[in-house]
Amino acid sequence: MTKLKICGARSYEDYVNILKSSADYVGFIFADSQRRVAPQDVFRWTIGNRGISLVGVFVNPTLKQINDTLDEVDLDVLQFHGTESKSFIKQVRTQTDKEIWKALPHSEQTLDEMAAYMAEVDGFVIDTKVKGETGGTGIRFDWEAIPAYTELAKKNDKLCLIAGGIHPDNVKECLAYKPLGIDLSSGVEQNERKSTTEINKLTERMKAYANSIVSR
Helix, strand or coil, X not given: CCEEEECCCCCHHHHHHHHCCCXXXXXEECCCCCCECCHXXXXXXXXXXXXXXXXXXECCCCHHHHHHHHHHCCCCEEEECCCCCHHHHXXXXXXXXXXXXXXXXXXXXXXXXXXXXCCCXXXXXXXXXXXXXXXXXXXXXXXXXXXXXXXXXXXXXXXXEEECCCCCCCHHHHHCCCCCEEEECHHHEECCEECHHXXXXXXXXXXXXXXXXXXX
């Protein structure tokens, strides 16, 4: 089944709502954002209550910022959403031995950028390109590009998640392009909080789509 990451958890209640779902990953943002959280808070929310992979989202961090964060909370995945270089990512891998994802904006050059980072990362997040933003815009890109991203990732045994504008009402349309994974934040929020209703609606529709494919 398609992997599911729900990003931007900003409270214990958000975390628990995601934990209760069938999501594979929960994302915490440690960069400038309305959803930014403190590593100490994430530690308190998750200690003794895991059962899901924890993803830390960073934008052009220093090695010290990464290490300071990992001193507080034992993340499973480090997701880089800025202009981090291959050499920097290689340093991070050497120092932390964590799974690493690189977020890239959708454009005509994205396949080339994926190829350039391929040896240094374990996965990718493809998001919508919006001027002045590093992601989390809630805007979708042309999903007809998804199969090409998926094919390149699968050939290299990497994960590739699709982000940007996905929500329960259009998730089946997105899944029809066969992404390896999807990444949502605002798509399952109500009043700036993760909604159990919206999360359940999303996962039920994902499950229904998967079952429909199996039964064909």
